[in-house]
Amino acid sequence: MAAQPSPYAERVARVPVREDEIAVRGGRTRLWVYGPEDAAHRVVFLHGLRGDHHGLEPILAHLDGVRVLVPDLPAFGASPPLPGDRHDVAGYAAWARDLLIAVAPSGDAVLAGHSFGSIVAAAALAGDAAPAVRGLVLVNPIAASALTGPRRVMTGLTVLHHRVAAALPERAGTWLLRHPLVTRIASVAMATTRDAELRRWIHAEHDRYFSTFADRRTLLEAFHASVRHDVGESAAAIGVPTLLVAAERDDIAPLPAQQALAGRFADARLAVVPTTGHLAHYEAPAAVAREVDAFLAALR
Template sequence: MSAPSPYAPLIAGVPVRDDEVPVLGGRTRFWVYGPDDARDRIVFLHGLRGDHHGLEPIVAHLAGAQVVVPDLPGFGASPPLPTTPHDVVGYAAWTRELLAAVAPAGDAVLAGHSFGSIVATAALAAAPPPRVRALVLVNPIAASALAGPRRVLTGVTVAYHRLAAALPERLGTALLRHPLMTRIASVAMATTHDRDLRRWIHAEHDRYFSTFADRRTLLEAFYASVENDVAGFAADVDVPTLLVAADHDDIAPLPTQRALTMRFPHAQLATVPGTGHLAHYEAPAEVAREITAFLAGLPAS
């Protein structure tokens, strides 16, 4: 029996519509949550191997904001980009064109979680920068996973993906989608001691962790996620920036988040206590509260 979502009643109360838009020669599926007359509009990018569902707990707590959540190309309901690689440069170019399509007035706040934090920052660091009011990064990847406290586990994960790349297509794809691999990753990231919440988190990963389009897309995105970080782009982001860190996040530890904050020209750091890299699942109300406070301090668009 599937574990029920603790956030289902809140999510059900948020008006939502889905749409799609052509971007970089492909099509991107996106979901719009909240009223059209909201004071704040956020375009929110999800993390690696996720889709829009993963951000719904935060969205449900962002009362008064309209949130646009696309499925990154090659994940969820968005097919891969036809000619653009699914690396940081490719996803940044996609983000810039997506913003021009869904927020042409330049009045949106760009946000990203985990791998989405790298993509969002890279998009704003490119010249000329797209017009946005601000940047919000949740569990940002402050330093390369290859040099972080989980570098041994990251090395094992890289080896696993290299094996999947070397095998015949069908077998390699099956390895990347293997339920055991999904469960190991889910257990490694979850920090909550709430059994029901852990059960639901594992169920969410079972449902959505393997909805990538094909092996090539997943491998391109995976290597982009472990070989890049937000720090490499931070200095070139010239908009107000909020970093929402978690004090038990050993993928993006708090000391690296403090150092990352100093790399941005205009950044502030908020810390969510008692949770790790899955703050969007384990503490969405706290994350939303920090985002709401930050937005309240921005000039009206």
């Protein structure tokens, strides 16, 4: 079967990109650097659970004149697991802090995160150990624990699925976590677009990248972190200007919870992308990019 063409392929192809690898916390992190070297703004963008750098390309392709650094989170995509840390919020936050110090030592970058990446990004900037950055951007931020949200029944079933996978012998458990039917169920549940071609491409993207995690142990650590934690745990300790990009139809991170979350930051603005859900990076990347561009311009 022919690959489903990306609706953003032409724009993505026009963006200069190079692949790099850097040492972080005793391990190696694969990193993709998009955009011009002389860009006025630099953004370090963290992807969501079970994704990799490809998922953020539709957004960065609409960010003209911005340099965007997108690492594959450890244990996902092309980055191997962390050698000395758990793949939980604390472990990923420590990794993100060291990553920022390595790629933006002068503090001139903006940190961004989508979905689970929003939890990690917020935790990385909370407290005295936070590295210097110009601002924080959270796209589809996890405003409340998935265990208490409107999809808590679905979340409960997903937790059960992961517990069964954990109880099985490793080979069988990993097979269950990577099963294509599980990927398709998750993809169908998250997609909100009525555009049939776009839906097919989203499903194809998840088929390609949703199962590129390193192993069962690290995936289970990251998954349980994703459903037990939220951005609100870190919000009050973040002092930099913050942009929350919510989606009107996001039932993983519902709009009322986003509105409440915005009030917990010292300096935050909430932007709402209409008629889309938790996959705003796939369904409405131009709208997300416009909000990010406006935020970057205001930082000057």
